[in-house]
Amino acid sequence: MKKIVYALAVAAAVAGGVGIYLNSGVSAAPASNFVLLDGSKKSTNDLKGKVTLVNFWATSCVTCVAEMPKVIATYDKYKSQGFDTLAVAMSYDPPSYVVNFAETRRLPFMVAIDNTGAVAQAWGDVKLTPTSYVVNKRGEIVKRYVGEPDFAELHKLIEKLLAEA
Numbered sequence: 001m002k003k004i005v006y007a008l009a010v011a012a013a014v015a016g017g018v019g020i021y022l023n024s025g026v027s028a029a030p031a032s033n034f035v036l037l038d039g040s041k042k043s044t045n046d047l048k049g050k051v052t053l054v055n056f057w058a059t060s061c062v063t064c065v066a067e068m069p070k071v072i073a074t075y076d077k078y079k080s081q082g083f084d085t086l087a088v089a090m091s092y093d094p095p096s097y098v099v100n101f102a103e104t105r106r107l108p109f110m111v112a113i114d115n116t117g118a119v120a121q122a123w124g125d126v127k128l129t130p131t132s133y134v135v136n137k138r139g140e141i142v143k144r145y146v147g148e149p150d151f152a153e154l155h156k157l158i159e160k161l162l163a164e165a
Contacts, residue, residue, distance in 0.1 A: 026140045029054075029133070030122040034086060034112035037102055042086070042110065048139040050084045051161040053132055053154075056120060058090045059097040061129040067148045068105060074151065074158070075109050081162050082137070085109035090129060091117035136161050 034042045047054075055071060057064035075085040087107065089098040091114050102111045112119070120126040123133065124144070134143040134157055143157060 026136075026142055029135050029139050029141050032119045032122050034088065034110070034119060035115070037099055037111045037113065042112070044139060047084070047086070047135055049137055050082050051078075051137060051158055052084045052086060052135045053158075054123070054135060055085065055087045055130060055132045056090060056114075056123070056126045057087055057130045058093045059101045060093065063148055064130045065101075067130060068107075070148075070151050072105075072108060074154065077155070078158055078162065079108075083158055083162060087111045088119055089113045090120060090126075091115055134158070134161070137164065 029044050029047065032044045036042060053071070053074070057068075059065070071085060071087070075083065087102075087109060089095075089111065093113070095113050095115075098111065098113055101107075114120050123131075128146055130145075130148060132145045132149055133141050134145075134154070136142050142161065143154075145154070
C-alpha cells in the first residue's frame with residue numbers, strides 16, 4: 001500500500017511540474033531549416049539575438065492575406081530595434097503564388113516556403129493558418145497565436161521582449 005501511495009505522490013509531483021513548465025509559456029524553438037525565396041537558407045539558430053515573429057501562412061488563407069499589412073507594419077515599426085519576421089508559406093501553397101504575393105505586396109521580411117511540411121510539423125504540427133510564434137532573443141517561443149493576433153497585445157509583448165537583455 002505504501003508503494004502505491006508513494007507512486008501516486010511521485011506521479012502527482014511530476015504532473016504538477018510538467019504543468020508548471022507547460023504553463024510557463026516558454027520553450028525552445030524547434031530546430032528547423034528555412035529555405036527563403038532567394039534560395040538562401042536560415043536555421044532556428046539564426047533567429048537568436050533578435051525578437052522574431054514566425055508566421056505560418058498561405059496565399060489561399062483569407063485571414064493571412066488580410067493580416068499581412070499589419071504584419072508588415074509591425075515589422076517596419078520594430079525592425080530597427082532588433083525585431084525580425086519570418087513568413088513561412090505552407091507546403092500546399094504553390095511556390096509561384098508565394099513568390100508573386102511576396103513581390104506584389106513587397107514583403108520586406110524573410111519569406112520561406114515549407115515545401116515538405118517538415119517545418120510546420122516541427123513547430124507543433126501547424127495545420128491552421130495563420131499561426132504565429134513570437135520567439136525571444138534566446139530562441140525561445142514565448143507566445144503562439146492561432147488566427148490573427150491582437151496586434152496591440154503583440155506590440156506590447158514585442159516591446160517587452162526587445163527591452164530584455
